[in-house]
Amino acid sequence: MTIDRNMKVLVVDDYKTMTRIIRNLLKQIEFNETDEASDGHEALAKLRAGNFGLVISDWNMQPMTGLDLLKEVRADARLKHLPFIMVTAESKTENVVAAKQAGVSNYIVKPFNAETLRDKIEKVLVHA
C-alpha cells in the first residue's frame, strides 16, 4: 500500500524546538505539508478546521495534555479514525497502557531517532 505523502500532518508540542525538529525530520521523509500547535486546545481547533491525515503529539502540555487531545479526537465523529502518534518523554508502562486504551495509533519515547519516527509513521499509515 502506498502512503500519501501530500497529506497534512499536525505536530503538537509546547516546546517550539521540538515541533521544529519533528517538522524538519518529516520534511526529510517527504512529508512537506505540516503545521504545528503548542497545546491540545490549539491542536483540536486546527484539526476541526483543517483536513489533516496524521497527528504527532507530545503528552505533557498545559492546559490540555496530549492524552486529553487524543480522547477528544477519538470522541469526535469526524476525527475519530485519524491516525495519532504520541511522541513523549512519558515512558512508564501505565502511560503507554492509558494511551493505548484511549486509542493511540502508536507511541514513541523521547529522545528518538529519525528512523524510529519514519518507521512508526509508515506503520500507522499503512494500517490506517
Added chain:
Amino acid sequence: MPDQAPPVAIRGDLDTTVQSLMSELDALSRIIADARQEVAALRADDSDVADIPGATDELAAIVSHTAQATHEILDSCEALETVAARVGDVDADVLQHAITRIYEACSFQDITGQRIAKVVAALQAVERRIARARQGIPDRIPAIAAAATLLNGPQLPGNGISQSAIDALFD
C-alpha cells in the same frame, strides 16, 4: 451500673502504660517546640532560603538559553539542507545524514527542559511550604499526585520502559 475500680494488677499495668504515653507525649512536645523554633528562626534573608527564588530563576534562564542555542543550531541545519540539495548525490547523502543526527541530538533541549521544569516545581513547592510555615498557617495545599495525573516524565534511566518494550505492546 456503679463504676468498679480495676483490680490492683490491672491498675499497675495501666499506670505503666500511662507513664509510657506521657513520656512519649513529652518527647513529641519537645520535638514540636524545637521545630517551631527552627521555623521561627527562618528569615527571608537567610542565604539558604533567599537562594531558592534565585535558583528557580537561574534554572528558567538555562531553559531559555538552551532553547535559543538550539534554535540557532536548527537555523544552521536548515541552511545546510539547502546546500545539500545543490551538491552531488554522495556528498548530499553525507550532509543529510549529518544534519539528521544534529536534529536528533537537538531534542536534548526538550528533555532537559522538562527535567528542569520538574526541579523548578519542586523548589517552588518548598518555597511555598516554608512561607506558610513561617506564617503559622497550616499547609492545605494538597500534594500533586503525579502518578494519578500520569505526568511523571521524563523518567530517569531504568525507571521507564524501552521503545522495544512499547513496540511489543502494539504488536
